[in-house]
Amino acid sequence: MIRHIPTSRFYLLFSLFVLTFFSTAAQTEDFIFADQTFQPGSKSQILIPVKAGNDSTVIPVTVFHGLQKGPVLGIVAGVHGTEYVPILAAQQLAKQLDPKELSGTVILVHMANVEGFLKRSFRVNPLDGKNLNRVFPGSEDGTMTEKIAWTISNKIIPHLNFYVDVHAGDSNNDLRQYSGYYNYFDKPEVSNKAKEMAIAMGFPYIVQFGNEQSLQEESVYTSREAFKQNIPAVDIESGRMGIVEEKYVVRIQDALWSLMQHLEILEGTPDAVENPIVIKKRTNVISENNGFFYSDFTSGDYVKKGIKLGYITDLFGNHLSDVICPVDGVILYKTFNPPIEKGNGLFNIGHLE
Numbered sequence: 001m002i003r004h005i006p007t008s009r010f011y012l013l014f015s016l017f018v019l020t021f022f023s024t025a026a027q028t029e030d031f032i033f034a035d036q037t038f039q040p041g042s043k044s045q046i047l048i049p050v051k052a053g054n055d056s057t058v059i060p061v062t063v064f065h066g067l068q069k070g071p072v073l074g075i076v077a078g079v080h081g082t083e084y085v086p087i088l089a090a091q092q093l094a095k096q097l098d099p100k101e102l103s104g105t106v107i108l109v110h111m112a113n114v115e116g117f118l119k120r121s122f123r124v125n126p127l128d129g130k131n132l133n134r135v136f137p138g139s140e141d142g143t144m145t146e147k148i149a150w151t152i153s154n155k156i157i158p159h160l161n162f163y164v165d166v167h168a169g170d171s172n173n174d175l176r177q178y179s180g181y182y183n184y185f186d187k188p189e190v191s192n193k194a195k196e197m198a199i200a201m202g203f204p205y206i207v208q209f210g211n212e213q214s215l216q217e218e219s220v221y222t223s224r225e226a227f228k229q230n231i232p233a234v235d236i237e238s239g240r241m242g243i244v245e246e247k248y249v250v251r252i253q254d255a256l257w258s259l260m261q262h263l264e265i266l267e268g269t270p271d272a273v274e275n276p277i278v279i280k281k282r283t284n285v286i287s288e289n290n291g292f293f294y295s296d297f298t299s300g301d302y303v304k305k306g307i308k309l310g311y312i313t314d315l316f317g318n319h320l321s322d323v324i325c326p327v328d329g330v331i332l333y334k335t336f337n338p339p340i341e342k343g344n345g346l347f348n349i350g351h352l353e
């Protein structure tokens with residue numbers, strides 16, 4: 001019957017068939033990850049063992065290998081063990097995601113710092129006292145935190161096409177939620193893809209990290225390591241004060257869902273924000289004293305250069321110094337409770353252009 005269709009029309013139909021076929025191409029290959037094999041349409045909970053000297057831990061990961069072909073997205077929560085909002089969002093997302101509906105693969109790290117979570121250890125891993133988000137790319141022969149960083153850098157990130165690291169304001173930290181992405185000018189393609197990811201997640205504030213010609217120094221941060229490996233990388237910051245508020249858990253779930261729609265891993269239209277405020281520069285306001293910190297400002301407040309943001313007292317409550325705002329901008333996060341050490345951050349202020 002095909003001979004009755006004019007040649008041009010045949011090719012048009014054929015092209016349409018090819019397009020349709022590849023846009024929903026069935027996944028035929030298994031996914032090999034962490035020395036295990038994952039079949040199309042499968043969802044698997046695995047524990048990746050990590051050993052350093054006499055210490056050992058695990059990294060809990062859910063692997064979703066979709067029924068259709070598509071990119072590999074890595075999502076990491078719990079780099080900081082007492083930032084519970086991202087950890088709970090990851091757990092909820094793992095229950096919602098159906099591998100049969102996915103075009104691609106999702107590697108969801110429920111928590112990168114299990115010991116920090118179990119021991120309620122603020123910022124660091126209690127096994128070595130190190131902050132995981134300060135040691136990337138890590139070391140194969142290092143202490144536990146360095147070994148976890150090495151494992152993420154070498155065993156997880158190389159499998160990925162896109163990367164998300166999810167954080168919250170910790171127990172000292174009143175935070176205004178935002179997304180952030182790595183932007184270095186010698187990698188415009190990677191940077192632009194990351195920017196599109198950050199916009200797709202729907203946060204009204206977007207912070208650009210980097211903004212330099214190229215990334216020469218060590219990665220230090222987990223998502224900057226992904227960027228160094230040419231993988232578009234974004235951060236989420238949602239949640240505050242180390243407490244669990246449902247609306248911030250849901251906001252992270254929605255952001256990740258929207259991101260997966262943007263990456264066409266899930267069907268549907270991403271809930272991107274219309275006119276995000278992009279922050280290209282931030283200023284840290286540092287304490288010059290040990291003692292008590294007082295301030296009536298909260299995250300999200302707009303501030304002007306020269307105004308008094310708060311004050312520091314000694315251990316008796318005697319006034320030591322005022323904290324004066326150095327720039328015009330918006331408070332992205334601040335220390336909200338009294339203890340403060342010399343050199344600690346009081347405010348992180350995003351510059352508004």
Ligand SMILES: [Zn+2]
Nearest residue numbers: 080083167168
């Ligand atoms: Zn964090």
